[in-house]
Amino acid sequence: MTKAQRIAAAWANLPAPELADQVRLLVKARDAASRGVWSAVREDPVIAARVRGALAGLKAEYRGHRDEAMWLVWIAHVQQQLAVPATAPAPVVETPVEDVTPEPAAAEWAPSQEPATPRPPSDAPAVLFQEPLSSSK
Template structure:
């Protein structure tokens, strides 16, 4: 199972996709693995995989491995929640912005370097599902 196989998942039937996702969940790959990145790359595939994960959680209910299956499924859901980051090509970043000066003394124009630092961007945190909690009144 690799990122190239994920490309074919869009054409699979529900049962075939279920078998593939079940193998992926059992593999317990980290969220930044190439397979999860390939799944997140396709916006149409993410909801289908979420649906299959819900079906797997429902089918695991009542089995002897229910707790283990639910942990694996929750890790798979967390891997889907991570934002897709496109690969960044190595590009030369200019250290400072050069602004030409048109009327420099002496007749020569020298570039003026703007040394302002870029505005800091707030880091985005992935959306995390909050588990439902039920409280009961004491009798």
């Protein structure tokens, strides 16, 4: 078990405030060891969810702080590292383009021949707008 995996396993038993402190320190470190921890955390969905919650708490904690922009960048970087890598994209199937002749412009403005569907009755009462009374003295 690597050091990063041991750290991630230890985080599973930490209470939320202590986990938030550990996450804060690791977000600020931004080194190779922290990247290893984030990849180990990503492997366990329960720990990853707890860490994402701690990251959300950090965002809220630094809102309005003078270093808010820096912390938001660091937190976003960690969130990207915690994201589950996407599977290979599905192959794009090309469909042949058919020769489509444009319809006459008059057909665009022709009224629809479909009957209008009635709206279902509403439980809300009808609203009546009246002109305000003028106050003359």
